[in-house]
Amino acid sequence: MYDDIIASGLSLFGSPRTVAGKLERLAAMGLDHVMSLHNFGLMPQDLVLDSMQRLMEQAVPLSGVARGGVPAV
DSSP, rough: HHHHHHHOOOOSSSSSHHHHHHHHHHHTTOOOOOOOOOOOOTTOHHHHHHHHHIIIIHHHHHHHHHHTTTOOO
């Protein structure tokens, strides 16, 4: 199942730059909302919170897409 998700290109797994690139492509397709799931299985809470923080503090700013799906100016 994990391999299928990766193969689809729809996952937001990877480095902040990788995730930012995927967010840019999603925005270019007209998507203006993304829902994320950060707690897989028995993942410890500190890692879940770190993942959420990295998305918002690193990947989203790199993508050039502001929160809310509006392109950053």
